[in-house]
Amino acid sequence: MTIQTRPLIYDAPGGTFEGVIAWDDAATGPRPGVLVSHNWMGQDDFDTGKAIALAELGYVGFAIDLYGQGRRATNTDEAMALAGELGSDRAVLQARINRTLELLRGLPEVDAGRTAAIGFCLGGKCVLDLARSGADVDGVVSFHGVFDAPPFANKPISAKVLVLHGFEDPLATPDQTVALGRELTDAGADWQIHMYGNTSHAFTAPGANNPDFGLLYDAKADRRSWQAMRNFLDELWG
Structure with a gap:
């Protein structure tokens, strides 16, 4: 196994973006992305790191950029502003993440017929929006995501959906999680929701330690959720 990474600079609605590709250079032939x-x-x-971990599992990982090249938050105020900007126009958000799916399919290491998406926190919302857009993607996985639906009608969801979530998450409450399940059912999705007890938001982020705001790393939920994702991808592609 020889894991390699390379930056990928690309155009998408709103400007220029920069992500990172990870793959096993020792593998032969196209593989799921x-x-x-x-x-x-x-x-x-x-x-x-997550893209590299996916490459170690035999996939091609593409850590995407939805803010723009060089646009990264250094504190919570900047993060709130950038996230608010991205979320203010859900059609643009969906167009940007669909562009990354198009790029993933075009990579020489990737089997264009086998693709999925995972996302963390805001990224969970973004991969759910990828599914909501009707994209031809096999599956999406939300880790402690945010569930609010776009202010427009969603298309039928062909992607399988896995939601991995903390029961104590203040950013997406149990009632909101139930509402997401109803939304996914109405959209015709094949969906699963796994709830982790005594678990808050950001449970996969080792540096998260702000219980007053509901942000807290949880090693058990981190491990269990990654295994659930692995099982989900195995089910998608065997």
């Missing part, structure tokens, strides 16, 4: 959608801080080493 998986988008990694970032949290509200923007694409960083956490997302690149």
Whole structure:
């Protein structure tokens, strides 16, 4: 196994963006590709690490950028502003993440007929929006995501959906999680929601330690959710 990474600079609605591709250079032939959608801080080493972890599992990981090249938050105020900007026009958000799916399919290492997307926090919302857009993607996985639907009608969802969520998450409450399940049912999706007890938002982020705001890393939920994702991808592609 020889894991390699390379930056990918690309155009998408709103400007120029920069993500990171990870793949096993020792593998031969095209393999499934998986988008990694970032949290509200923007694409960083956490997302690149997840892309590398996916490459170690035999996939091609693409840590995408939805803010724009060089636009990354350094504190919560900047993150709130960038996330608010992205979320203010859900049609643009969906167009940007669909553009990354198009790029993923065009990579020489990727089997264009086998694609998925995972996302963390804000990124969970973004991969759900990818599914809501009717994109031809096999599956999406939301880790402690945000569930508010776009202010326009969604298309039927052909992607399988896995939601991995903390029961104590203040950014997406149990009632909102139930509402998401109803939305996914109405859209015809094949969906699963796994709830982790005594678990808050950002449970996969080792540095998260702000219980007053509901942000808290949880090693058990982190491990369990990653295994659930692995099982989900195995089911998609065997």
